[in-house]
Amino acid sequence: MSLEPRELEELKLKIGRDPTSTELQIVAAEWSEHCSYKSSKKHLKILPMDGPLVINEKGYDSGVLDVGDGYVVTAHIESHNHPSAVEPYGGAATGVGGVIRDILSAGTRPIALLDGLRFGDIEKDQHAKWLFKNAVKGVADYGNCLGIPTIGGEVEFDECYADYAMVDVAAIGFGKKENLIKNHAKKGDLVVLMGGATGRDGIGGSQFASDSLESENRSAVQIPDPFIEKLIIEAILEARNEKLIHAMKDLGGGGLSCAVSETADALDIGIEMDVDNVHTREPDMHSDEIMVSESQERMLIITDSAKLVKFQDICNKFRIECSVIGHVTLDNKMHVKKDGKTIANISTDVVANATLLDLPSKKPKYLENIEDKKSFPSLSDYSEIMLKLLASPNIASKIWVYGQYDHEVGIRTVVKPGYDASVLRLDNGKFLSIKIDGNPKQCYINPREGAIGCFEEACRNVVCTGAKPIGMLDHLQFGNPKDPEIFWTFLESLKGLTDFAKDFEIPCIGGKVSLYNETPKGSIKPTPVIGVIGLIDKKPLRIQKINSGDCLIMIGNTKDELGGSEYSEYIHKFIGGKCPTVDFSESKKNMNAVLELIETELIKSAHDCSKGGLAVAVSELCMVNLVGCTVPLDDIPGEKLDADKILFSESHSRYLVTFEKKNLQNLEGLLKKHNVSFKTIGEFGGESIQFTANSKPVIDLSVDKAQKTWLNSLKEMVMHA
Amino acid sequence: MNVGVVVFPGSNCDRDMFHVLSDVFHMTPQYCWHDKPLPENLDAVVLPGGFSYGDRLRAGVIAAHSPIIQDVKKIAEKGIPILGVCNGFQILVESGLLPGVLLKNDSLNFMCEWTNLTVENNKTPFTNKFELNEKIPIPIANGDGRYFVDDETLKELERKNQIVFKYDQVVNGSSNQIAGVCNEDGNVVGMMPHPERAAESEINPHDNKPSSLIFESLLKKIGANN
Numbered sequence: 043m044s045l046e047p048r049e050l051e052e053l054k055l056k057i058g059r060d061p062t063s064t065e066l067q068i069v070a071a072e073w074s075e076h077c078s079y080k081s082s083k084k085h086l087k088i089l090p091m092d093g094p095l096v097i098n099e100k101g102y103d104s105g106v107l108d109v110g111d112g113y114v115v116t117a118h119i120e121s122h123n124h125p126s127a128v129e130p131y132g133g134a135a136t137g138v139g140g141v142i143r144d145i146l147s148a149g150t151r152p153i154a155l156l157d158g159l160r161f162g163d164i165e166k167d168q169h170a171k172w173l174f175k176n177a178v179k180g181v182a183d184y185g186n187c188l189g190i191p192t193i194g195g196e197v198e199f200d201e202c203y204a205d206y207a208m209v210d211v212a213a214i215g216f217g218k219k220e221n222l223i224k225n226h227a228k229k230g231d232l233v234v235l236m237g238g239a240t241g242r243d244g245i246g247g248s249q250f251a252s253d254s255l256e257s258e259n260r261s262a263v264q265i266p267d268p269f270i271e272k273l274i275i276e277a278i279l280e281a282r283n284e285k286l287i288h289a290m291k292d293l294g295g296g297g298l299s300c301a302v303s304e305t306a307d308a309l310d311i312g313i314e315m316d317v318d319n320v321h322t323r324e325p326d327m328h329s330d331e332i333m334v335s336e337s338q339e340r341m342l343i344i345t346d347s348a349k350l351v352k353f354q355d356i357c358n359k360f361r362i363e364c365s366v367i368g369h370v371t372l373d374n375k376m377h378v379k380k381d382g383k384t385i386a387n388i389s390t391d392v393v394a395n396a397t398l399l400d401l402p403s404k405k406p407k408y409l410e411n412i413e414d415k416k417s418f419p420s421l422s423d424y425s426e427i428m429l430k431l432l433a434s435p436n437i438a439s440k441i442w443v444y445g446q447y448d449h450e451v452g453i454r455t456v457v458k459p460g461y462d463a464s465v466l467r468l469d470n471g472k473f474l475s476i477k478i479d480g481n482p483k484q485c486y487i488n489p490r491e492g493a494i495g496c497f498e499e500a501c502r503n504v505v506c507t508g509a510k511p512i513g514m515l516d517h518l519q520f521g522n523p524k525d526p527e528i529f530w531t532f533l534e535s536l537k538g539l540t541d542f543a544k545d546f547e548i549p550c551i552g553g554k555v556s557l558y559n560e561t562p563k564g565s566i567k568p569t570p571v572i573g574v575i576g577l578i579d580k581k582p583l584r585i586q587k588i589n590s591g592d593c594l595i596m597i598g599n600t601k602d603e604l605g606g607s608e609y610s611e612y613i614h615k616f617i618g619g620k621c622p623t624v625d626f627s628e629s630k631k632n633m634n635a636v637l638e639l640i641e642t643e644l645i646k647s648a649h650d651c652s653k654g655g656l657a658v659a660v661s662e663l664c665m666v667n668l669v670g671c672t673v674p675l676d677d678i679p680g681e682k683l684d685a686d687k688i689l690f691s692e693s694h695s696r697y698l699v700t701f702e703k704k705n706l707q708n709l710e711g712l713l714k715k716h717n718v719s720f721k722t723i724g725e726f727g728g729e730s731i732q733f734t735a736n737s738k739p740v741i742d743l744s745v746d747k748a749q750k751t752w753l754n755s756l757k758e759m760v761m762h763a
Numbered sequence: 764m765n766v767g768v769v770v771f772p773g774s775n776c777d778r779d780m781f782h783v784l785s786d787v788f789h790m791t792p793q794y795c796w797h798d799k800p801l802p803e804n805l806d807a808v809v810l811p812g813g814f815s816y817g818d819r820l821r822a823g824v825i826a827a828h829s830p831i832i833q834d835v836k837k838i839a840e841k842g843i844p845i846l847g848v849c850n851g852f853q854i855l856v857e858s859g860l861l862p863g864v865l866l867k868n869d870s871l872n873f874m875c876e877w878t879n880l881t882v883e884n885n886k887t888p889f890t891n892k893f894e895l896n897e898k899i900p901i902p903i904a905n906g907d908g909r910y911f912v913d914d915e916t917l918k919e920l921e922r923k924n925q926i927v928f929k930y931d932q933v934v935n936g937s938s939n940q941i942a943g944v945c946n947e948d949g950n951v952v953g954m955m956p957h958p959e960r961a962a963e964s965e966i967n968p969h970d971n972k973p974s975s976l977i978f979e980s981l982l983k984k985i986g987a988n989n
Contacts, residue, residue: 359796361772446873453782453966
């Protein structure tokens with residue numbers, strides 16, 4: 043945990059003297075990549091962050107959207123990759139805790155969580171299996187204890203995550219606009235640290251996360267205590283209702299150093315504090331340890347002396363410790379004392395604003411021919427391949443995961459996990475739909491189109507519930523940014539996301555950059571994870587059971603785009619081929635058409651085509667409803683292609699809509715009006731999932747068998763062998 | 764109709780229960796903080812779910828020693844209806860108000876899923892509007908939900924008609940598929956599944972009427988008392 047020589051020189055120049063040891067610790071924490079975004083910040087500015095519903099306030103760690111009638115929704119996404127790779131249970135659990143406190147900091151109640159989990163190949167790699175199992179348990183134990191439902195997410199396995207773990211957690215908050223904390227402070231206000239005691243866990247965590255993972259630094263991993271977090275949530279919300287909080291920030295990466303310097307910098311104030319006043323877990327902690335400890339479940343509150351007694355009463359009620367550690371000054375300095383002596387006194391502007399870098403980038407060599415198309419041997423029967431895909435860890439049902447998460451608590455969950463996107467009811471009669479999506483396989487082949495694809499897929503998922511996308515969260519996860527080739531993939535992904543966000547007028551309301559995701563085995567594939575929040579003004583699509591005789595319409599063209607597909611990579615072990623690309627105008631037309639179909643209330647369900655392509659999407663409808671379906675491949679919208687390309691290509695902007703036959707004419711009429719590419723491709727019935735080409739079956743699979751395989755495969759992989 | 768909703772540090776279904784009691788069934792609930800005396804004149808008491816004291820030591824055991832439980836015991840003796848849901852059930856068991864124990868699910872995992880109950884006793888204040896053997900689609904969400912009693916006690920429970928709800932299939936390995944029981948007098952009922960998560964059609968993908976009957980039974984009982 044140290045500054046680079048160049049940074050040390052810069053620090054000396056800025057403060058005009060040698061830094062004290064405490065100052066060095068504080069600055070090293072705050073100037074770490076994790077806290078400062080020094081490699082990425084310059085570039086992130088291109089993302090559109092404003093929109094008609096976006097509320098911008100200083101010092102917020104989460105995005106705020108106005109959802110009408112005096113209510114707001116807050117959202118944020120964070121990752122906890124390095125800690126989870128070393129200690130998956132604690133790493134994942136504290137990842138949940140951290141993002142929840144970001145939501146709480148705005149003065150809103152956390153109402154939902156989503157988690158994106160990525161690991162190595164669990165079929166072969168016992169360590170990956172151990173990481174997966176324990177990360178799921180970590181998320182479950184933390185969220186369940188708090189009573190915040192985990193309503194969705196994604197799980198993916200890829201060899202690029204061998205010996206590593208990606209744990210992304212998104213949190214959603216809800217509250218009244220009038221209760222938002224308007225961060226402010228005046229001279230003499232008190233700085234209070236409340237929550238768990240500061241201990242020796244998570245020391246140097248942010249620097250640990252700002253380097254590649256080479257050793258198992260367990261002391262850098264924080265220890266979770268969801269019970270304390272639950273008490274903090276209730277105490278803070280009670281203090282908020284009593285208007286006792288002037289400003290608030292959670293303690294995350296960099297601990298006190300970051301929270302104090304960033305709060306002071308955002309509010310244009312100074313803070314004088316005394317480490318002796320911090321309540322600690324151990325009596326003999328060094329002041330530097332106190333300043334950089336990343337012990338969890340702590341909040342920094344600014345209030346005044348008149349409100350302090352009431353605030354302390356609330357903390358007493360919940361039996362939470364709180365200490366007045368300092369006060370607000372006007373000199374814009376972070377002044378830290380111990381035993382009455384100054385141990386750090388440094389301008390907050392210097393601490394909180396590391397010099398931003400402009401790193402070189404270069405198109406990676408591996409990309410030169412990667413998108414050359416490749417054809418695979420054509421078969422007369424793909425049933426066996428289909429069954430293999432349904433059992434594959436990336437496509438198999440994730441019920442083993444979300445069945446361990448309380449997804450009902452809070453009684454808002456209208457559409458439960460297991461569908462395209464989950465839906466929450468809000469107090470103003472509206473509904474919120476949320477989904478997070480990533481696709482490292484496609485992002486590796488084409489960082490720009492892959493990232494756009496993740497964004498569009500998340501949009502498709504919320505559109506399938508009847509929601510209009512109103513905000514986006516981006517989580518950009520890459521390897522070492524000092525490698526120009528890796529940095530190029532970061533920039534390409536970012537540019538792609540920016541283009542899509544601007545064209546679709548979906549503001550980026552929050553995000554995170556996580557770099558140095560690599561082990562001695564190498565860097566991860568580019569892994570942007572995109573969260574999309576959609577709003578439903580009237581009613582969400584109430585998914586109904588599909589019966590024999592119901593019909594299936596497909597919207598959107600299937601293209602020759604097998605690159606990065608599960609078919610290429612899982613079945614043929616081939617990395618490469620043409621990456622699916624999003625045609626913006628087609629995408630928009632299709633989204634609008636699906637939203638209008640849902641509004642008519644003439645359809646039973648809408649489902650997007652993604653992983654595993656059309657074949658898997660149709661199978662999912664059959665397996666969930668236990669009904670067969672016959673789909674002639676000759677009828678699929680798009681150019682004429684080989685059977686495997688139609689079945690397994692993961693082209694974007696495609697939807698499957700189901701409905702009662704009597705509504706066929708109405709729906710077709712409506713789609714014609716929207717001028718979208720579509721076709722009625724099948725009818726439900728029978729007991730098998732069938733795809734035909736020239737009237738001959740190319741897939742014929744019993745629904746029952748398919749369903750059992752799909753539902754049980756992941757659990758069996760985890761529990762056995 | 765005054766219903767006390769007891770809140771412990773770590774309770775997390777208290778607000779859900781409050782909403783259902785007040786907004787759906789138009790009762791007058793009030794939160795009762797664990798270290799304060801229980802208010803006078805309550806018509807019923809609910810112990811909602813959650814993780815009181817973070818499930819430390821054992822689910823429900825610390826809460827069972829809270830000051831308010833002494834008051835709950837007193838009014839239980841008076842015959843006032845008391846319902847414990849999930850962690851509330853665990854607390855009632857740990858405090859001795861109900862027989863048996865709740866152990867880790869046989870999957871060893873937290874389980875959140877929809878189950879089907881059958882009503883085994885329709886004489887309690889929370890089941891008086893059901894037919895015997897009526898089905899209730901309802902979600903569970905727990906890690907320690909496996910109700911266990913020894914064979915002798917099980918026979919006793921059956922003989923005294925203390926088994927209130929059973930799962931219609933094996934869910935977590937509980938004795939005789941028991942999901943809820945009552946005391947000998949029948950006024951104290953504990954159940955692992957969450958009726959407050961199933962009483963509104965908007966959030967119940969199956970049928971919200973059966974779970975609603977749990978609350979309507981209470982209304983009927985209190986109405987008859989007053």
